[in-house]
Amino acid sequence: MSKITAAITAVGAYVPEYVLTNQILETMVDTNDEWITSRTGIKERRILKEEGKGTSYMAIQAAKDLLRKSNTDPKDIEMVIMATATPDMPVAVTGVYVATEIGAVNAFSYDLVAACSSFLFGMSTAAKYIESGRYKKILLIGADKMSSIIDYTDRATCIIFGDGAGAVLFEPNTEGLGIQDEILRTDGVGRPHLKIDAGGSILPASAETVENKQHFVYQDGKTVFKFAVSNMADVSEKIMERNALTGEDVDWLVPHQANKRIIDATSNRMKLPEEKVMMNIHKYGNTTSATLPLCLNDYEKQLKKGDNLVFAAFGGGFTWGSIYLKWAYDSK
Numbered sequence: 279m280s281k282i283t284a285a286i287t288a289v290g291a292y293v294p295e296y297v298l299t300n301q302i303l304e305t306m307v308d309t310n311d312e313w314i315t316s317r318t319g320i321k322e323r324r325i326l327k328e329e330g331k332g333t334s335y336m337a338i339q340a341a342k343d344l345l346r347k348s349n350t351d352p353k354d355i356e357m358v359i360m361a362t363a364t365p366d367m368p369v370a371v372t373g374v375y376v377a378t379e380i381g382a383v384n385a386f387s388y389d390l391v392a393a394c395s396s397f398l399f400g401m402s403t404a405a406k407y408i409e410s411g412r413y414k415k416i417l418l419i420g421a422d423k424m425s426s427i428i429d430y431t432d433r434a435t436c437i438i439f440g441d442g443a444g445a446v447l448f449e450p451n452t453e454g455l456g457i458q459d460e461i462l463r464t465d466g467v468g469r470p471h472l473k474i475d476a477g478g479s480i481l482p483a484s485a486e487t488v489e490n491k492q493h494f495v496y497q498d499g500k501t502v503f504k505f506a507v508s509n510m511a512d513v514s515e516k517i518m519e520r521n522a523l524t525g526e527d528v529d530w531l532v533p534h535q536a537n538k539r540i541i542d543a544t545s546n547r548m549k550l551p552e553e554k555v556m557m558n559i560h561k562y563g564n565t566t567s568a569t570l571p572l573c574l575n576d577y578e579k580q581l582k583k584g585d586n587l588v589f590a591a592f593g594g595g596f597t598w599g600s601i602y603l604k605w606a607y608d609s610k
């Protein structure tokens with residue numbers, strides 16, 4: 279019997295309608311379009327404005343988009359992995375609700391939390407279940423409502439993040455397509471540099487924590503930037519070396535969309551021309567767990583069966599890594 283690999287066989291996505299432009303941000307904090315564009319590459323981001331709607335709403339829309347496009351019966355899905363840093367609520371698992379809402383009644387589900395690397399780590403997890411031979415259809419969703427944890431008076435963070443969701447379906451492949459290799463890394467040295475201080479088990483919510491704005495994201499941008507540039511480039515270069523891939527062999531870099539300058543540094547180290555780099559940071563900003571599947575969705579029509587894709591991400595924790603995948607289908 280030929281070896282089972284885990285291939286992506288369908289993609290779906292959802293972004294909210296409301297567009298928060300750099301021009302609107304100029305009216306909210308002391309910033310300007312020129313600074314944001316030159317320092318990050320971001321022009322606008324999507325924000326889920328409707329009250330009462332959380333991450334699950336976007337995840338459900340992205341999953342439904344995938345089911346419709348691929349003509350998949352949700353009853354055939356055996357597992358739903360929900361990659362997110364912004365679950366609907368503590369304890370009640372967001373992915374479980376999403377699975378039920380999309381009709382994946384035969385699936386089990388859980389949330390996977392690894393900050394901006396959640397989706398990348400989720401790809402690895404999904405692949406292991408598929409490669410075991412026990413599971414045939416796994417839905418991996420990356421979704422984040424970053425606007426729910428951002429202080430819109432803090433110019434250091436509010437210009438960066440956006441809301442969105444993307445989903446991919448993993449299925450077994452016996453032609454050697456799908457995930458080929460991975461390098462996943464973590465380092466607790468990152469904890470002080472990108473975090474939310476309150477609302478967890480160390481500092482539960484209180485009137486004081488709300489007063490002190492401790493439920494919003496804090497980021498020491500400069501330090502995170504330095505770690506992100508060197509580590510994302512390192513693992514991407516290493517995975518190419520390990521698989522004897524040159525810049526010529528790689529068809530696409532699928533990078534986490536945190537900052538255009540981090541993406542450029544990574545693609546330069548990989549010796550990839552700009553046209554091989556998936557980029558949508560200008561229209562969505564950093565959507566945390568949704569950046570990678572939103573890239574796949576935007577570029578799906580350009581992808582060909584057998585294309586070599588290198589995924590790379592870096593996030594809070596710190597968490598980072600790279601995955602080498604062979605694309606499994608031509609888009610219709």
Ligand code: UT7
Nearest residue numbers: 309310313317394433434437499500502503506536537593
């Ligand atoms: O996805 C998870 C991982 N996260 C990341 O990878 C993010 C990594 N970090 C970054 O992308 C960048 O560090 C930022 C985009 C967050 C910031 O860019 P930077 O080039 O590192 O800027 P900086 O923080 O060093 O600030 C440079 C200057 C400062 O002014 P002075 O001290 O030089 O006078 C800031 O006060 O820019 C100022 N500044 C701003 N100016 C206009 C900071 N934020 C803004 C702003 N508008 N929004």
